[in-house]
Structures are given as C-alpha cells and as structure tokens.
Amino acid sequence: MATTVETTFRERLTRQPGPATKWLGVLLVLVALQFGAVMQTIMSTVPWGTIGGALPATAPWAALAGVGDALADLPTLLARDVIPNQGYQVPGEGWQGTFMGLSPAAAWGIRVSLVYLYSFGFVGWLGYGYLVFRRHYRAADWTPYDDMLGRLDGHRWGQFGLVVVLMFIVMALFAPTLGPTTVQSNIAEPFSHELQYFDENAGEVTTILVGEANLQSVSKGGGGRNVGPMQYDRYDRFHPFGTLPSGKDLFTFMVAGARVSLFIGLLYISLAAGLAVVLALVTAYYKGLADLTVVIAGDSVQALPQLLVLILLSFVLSDTWIAGIYNGGLLLALIFAITGWPYLWRAVRGPALQVSNEEWIDAAKSFGQRPVTTMRKHMLPYVVGYLLIYASLSLGGAIIGVAGLSFLGLGVNPPTPEWGRAVSAGQPYVATASWHISLIPGIMVVIIVTAFNALGDGIRDAVDPQSEAGSNEVAAGGGGA
C-alpha cells in the first residue's frame, strides 16, 4: 500500500524549516515593536483579578502580575506618547514638548507614516506567509484559488480599491494614535482638559482649557475666524484638515468617525451577508416551499423604501435602550441589516441555485452526506465569491447611508463623530474660506465608496472571469442616501 508518499503538514514543515522560521522571525520583530500594547491588551481584557482571587494569593503570583503590569507599560512604537506632537513654541527656544523638538506637523507626520508603514508591513507579512506556505508547504501544486489570486495580480483597479480600503481600515483601527489630539480631550470633554501655550502678551507659558482654546480656533468663514487644512491655530495646535465650526479638530473627528462608519458597515454586512448566504443555501438546496417563503419575505422587505424606513425606525427607536448602545451605531447596523439582506440574498441566490443543480450535490446525497455539510462543502465555496463582491459594494452603500442619516441629524448621536455631521456642519461655509469642513469629509466618502466598489469589481473579475467588467448595475447600491 502506498502510505510512503503520505506526508502531513508537520512532516513537510520539519523537512524544510527554513522559510517558515524566517517568516516567524519577521513576526517577532513586528510583535516586539508593539509588545507593550499586546501586554496591555492581555492585562486589561483578561479579568486577572478574578483569576488571581480564585488562586491562593502567593508571592510568585503577585510578582507575575507585577511583571505583567510592567510589560504593559513598555513604550510601543505607535503610541501617542512615544512621538508626541502636542507642544508650544517659545520664541528663541523652539518647540517644547514635541518629539525631538520637531514641529507638531512633522511629529504628527512621522507618527502617521509609522502607523501606515507598520500596518502595511503586517499585511505584507501575511501575504508573504501565504506565499511561503504555497511554495514550500502546500501539498497541492495548484488550486483553483491560485488562478483567482493570479487574476487579481494584474487588476490595477481592484488593487487601488484594496489599498484604499486597507488605509481606511487602518485609519479606523489606529484612530486614537492618528489624530493630532484625542477625541476625549478635544471633542467629547474639551472643558475638562487643559493645554499649555506661550502667551505672547504675557510673555510666559500659560494654561488654558481646551474648550476655551477651541472657541478661539473656530472655522466660520473668513475674517480671522478660520483655521484651514495644514494650519496652526493661535495655541500652536496643528490641524491637518483644519477645524470644525466649533473649533474642534477635523482630522481627529474624521479618524474617530471612520471607526464608527466601519463598525456600523461591518456589523451590517456580517449580519446581512450571514443571513443572505444561509437563506440562499437553504432555499437552493431544498427549493419548493422554503424558496417560495423566502422569496415572498425578501420581496416584501425590498418593496419598502429603505431610506424612509431607516429614517422612521431610527427616529421611533431613538429613545429606547437599544439606541444607547454605541451611540445608536448598533441600532443603525441592525436596521440596515434588516432592510438590506434581501439585496444580498438576491445576489447570491442565482449562483446558489446554479450550483445546487450540479451532479456533485446528487453524488453527495447518494452516499448520505448531511445537508448542512453538503451546503458548506459543495455549495458555499461557489457562493462566497459572489457574496464578497456584493458585500463590498453594499458596504460602500452603507457608509453613504450612515453619513446621509447623520447629515439629516439622525442615526449616530452627537458627540460621537460621524462624517455626515461634519458635512452638515460645514454646509453654510461651503462658499467661504472654511470650505474644508464639508469638502474634505465629502471627498473622503466618495473615495472610500469608490474604493469599495473597485475592490468588488476586482473580486468579481477574479472569481468570475467570464463576467466582463462594465456591468456596474449594482455599484453603490444599498444605503443610497
């Protein structure tokens, strides 16, 4: 018998450990740079107190906890306090309190670049890991997925989408690090925080409440009442995107808003896509009455005008407990999911029905494969590609939808930052020197929605090379505010 050629993954790994070791080495460097943050996560998320209480209170345990806390305090490469950008300029003495005495703009620029370098390094490490696995350790020399990735290789439009989407995700993940100031001190509770600046009239360093400083840094048209993009205000604070009409920092507002948008978008997409794919597989497998029921349910939901339902529900439910979770973000995601799943379900129903007629489904039935396993193994791989395409397209739609709702003053409650609210706040000043307030968030929404659509196009061309690019009937569907 031919057991000699049988090798497990572990055997292939021990036979040729070089490439895998190199790959893990890169991981060590990446983790070391952020080791403090990793430890902090471990120390703060795991309920050590409870565990420690259950164990006998011995000296080694306490020492261990002390070590853990100390490790959590290690400086990390991407922390705000390693490269601080908040300081003040004293004439003749240069910048005080900033990273190596650089200007706040330069310090902030270095921090942002490092965040993006690190993130793309991490993504590159993942891709490199896949290639190492594929070249050295995978049993099959070729899989159908190789061809899909190969098709994405020359797809510039899709790659553009992927890069922008990654940048957006990094922006959301590292929001607290990226802003020149923090949401807490600048936007949420400006009157509970102070800042120091060099008062030229008094000729000395003075302390002032952030809220009062904000009132002197407003962007309300021209005449000295404007802080535009890449400008300093009179308290030596740097504003990459300028300030809001309230004097708050627009960039900090935007990165925090990215988090909100992404949270709502991803939650909506995972709920709707999960529901859509389960229903599509079940209806395609059983057909008949199951299919008819879901068709009627889906059509009924699709017959509702989505935007009106969104407005209505987010208004009606705005005083309930559910609207309090994540400042209404959860509620929005749920409403989007409930009204948006038929769109995704329709998109994957066709492929699901098509694959359900293949003979390998009959073959699986003939040797008694369980229906759930048949759906997962024999149908899902053919459907998931289409799901990704439409999920990507409607994620863009959801971001527009959320921005549209908050533009109308619905949805995410202030002071939680939301892009649409920035557009709305800047509306009176579009034609003045404070054009940046509406224009920058507006352009960002356009770029990100375009990027999600480009990514969807790329995935579609990779998954289904027969479908010609250009049939964009689904682009930017979904929320459509």
Place this chain on the structure above:
Amino acid sequence: MFGDDVDEGDVLVSLCDLKTYYGEDSLLSDDPVKAVDGVSFDIHKGETLGLVGESGCGKTTLGRTLIQLEDATAGEVRIGDTDVTTLTGDDLQRWRRNSQMVFQDPESSLNDRMTVGAIIREPLDVHDWKTPRERRARVRELLDTVGLSEEHYYRYPHQFSGGQRQRVGIARALALEPEFVVLDEPVSALDVSVQAQILNLLNRLQDEFGLTYLFIAHDLSVVRHICDRVAVMYLGNVMELGPTERLFQQPQNPYTHALLSAIPEPDPTADSDRITLTGSPPSPRDPPAGCPFATRCPMKIRPPEYDSVDTEVWARVEMLREVLRERSNADRSLTERAREILGLSSRFSSADEVHDELFADVTLPAAVEDHIEEAMDHVRNDNETRARAQLREAFGSVCDEERPKSHVVDDESGTSRCHRHRDEHDEPSRSQVVSE
C-alpha cells in the same frame, strides 16, 4: 443487511411495480409526470443489466430511485427482506453504503473546488470509515485501482481529462465497497477512444470486486458490448427484458424492434428492413390508457372488422388519432385556456386542413369514412375530447384499452409486454410492419 449472503447469479435487487411520479405535491400541478410507471424486474448478483430507451423514457429516474435519490411513489425495491423505499434516517444512511452511482457528466459530478483525494475520501468521511490515516491510504489504493496514480491525490479536477475525471467518479463510487452500482450513462460524455478504456475498467472492477451493475445507456452498441441482460424502457415502462444477444438478434417487442432499427448499419448496401417511428412519445403526464407504445406502434392490432382495410389508409387513420392526441397535450397559455373554457374559440381551427392533408390522396372505405366524418364534426364543434373518444370507440383495439401483460418470450425467462404475444393474435414479426 445487504446482499452479503447472496450467491452469484441469485436475485440481488428486486423491483416490484415501482412508480416514480414527479410534481404531485406541487401547489399548481396538473397531472403528475409519470417518469417510472410500474416497473418490475430482478437484478441478479454479479450481472450487468442494461437499461436502454429514448431520452425522457424514465431510465435515469429509475436509476435514481433505486439508490434513493428520488422517492418512489409506489411499489417496492426489495433487497433481501428490506424494502429500501421505506428506509429512513439511520437505516437509510447505513444502506447507502451498499449502492452507489456513477454519474453521466464527469464535468458536473466532481466538485472542482476540492482535491481529487478529498472527493474520493468524502464517502469514507461521511460513514466514519476507520481512521483518517487509513482513509487516506484507502484513497491512494483506489486511485491506483482505477488507473490513476497516487500523486494525483492533491490535484484538482480541472487538471484532468474527461476520462480521468470519470475514473475519479468511479473511485468515489467504489470507496465504500458497494455491492450494487448504478452507472448512469457513464461513457456517453466521453470520446469514443476513452469510452472503451472506461468500459474495460468497469468490466475489470466487476470481476475484481464482484459488483452488480445497472448500466443505463442510450448507446446500444455499448450496451451490447458490456451487458448480460438488457431492459428496454419506453414511457416509464419496461417493454422487453432479455439476454443481450437474444434481444439484439431476435427482438420480440415491436418497440425493441424499432429501437434496434435505429442503429446505423455500417454496410450501406445491406438489406435494410428498418422501422422508422413517426411522431414523438406521448407526454408522460398523460400516457395512453392501454399499451404505452400504442400511439406509435407499427404492429398495432386492428379491430377484426377493419382487417381488410389497406395498410396505407389505416396508417392515415392512426395518424389522425395521433394528431388529435398531440393537440390535446400541446401547451396552451392561460388566456387560451380561459377562452376555451368560455367557449370563445380555440387556436386550433385548422382541423379541416389536417383532414385534407391526410386523406386527400386516399379513398376511404365507407365504414371508415363515416366514423371520420363524425369525429371531424366534433372537432369543428370544438369538442376534441369527444372526437378522440369517438375515434377510439370506432377504431380502437385491445392495444388502446388494456395494458399488455409481461409474457415470457424465450427460454431464459426474458419477457416482453405486447398484446401480440397472446395466443389469439399473431406474434409480432416483420410481416406486420407498416412501412413508410
């Protein structure tokens, strides 16, 4: 629980009045499609039973019902003491190990997102066969058995030719060591050169593992090459069943006769004594009340009083009945049906044209003409059902009224369904063929 104690040559699978109808439970259904309509025969252990027939005659449905991919409407599939049509749950699951199917289209029967190894291993995984390592070893052994090599384990179906893919399908069917394998046109999608290789492989496997095959095909030369016995199906019924050579050389049933005539003759000068069937089989939603083949049978029994009528004239009369029958089955839109029910009109107003075309160049005997004229009057009054009934009454025979029984027609217990096997009629033979 399955066939282990059955000796070579004994009955392994026994079908008893098996019926599989489609579309009975649907909300908006008309009559069900009677894909398999009362089939009874035995399959002996170790034999290859061929199942032939035109497209749509129900042979694939029969095969699928045998391995419980379709639910039987009535009747039994008996294996030992078990009626497998009544099995459910765990019993059915256990039984499935013993009968497998090789599918027609190797492009569609293998999931091309899985490696060949995973495809062949799946039945073993489903039935928890031994340990995973032993399963992988078994898959390699199977790859070897069907003429592929072990390195193919981690290849994908895309990387194989049609013949190789069909070998993978066969390996998957054999994984659980079944007793009984349904081969659903296993070579019809392959090149002729590859067909022979696959057929030889199937023969070799049958000898090696003592398999019993139900070989579904429409290629008669392949059937003659590989099968021990052949069953001929028409419109959900088995018309004739017998040993291959006897059936091919001395077909007893008119339909077998017609089917065999369709085999192309390599020698163009050969004395051709063909039967070309006219029209198409009746709709399986509304099969004839009597013999399923009655509407197209060239040897149909005539009522005694018309025995003297000219063959050509009789053929025209039968054709008129066929035309009326076809028209009643033709698809009509909802509006047309509504108009008909309301008595407004039907789209069939060309009955006279049909009549003229059929009977313009022949002289009808008076007795025949009277009946036809009466029927035509009914047609003109938009009462085709009445017209059909009237024609059946006038010209119908036992073939139209009674389903023929199975008659033993050779000394190896071959059977044929035809009224002409009854003592009072002539045996079906070529002399009665109505030639075109």
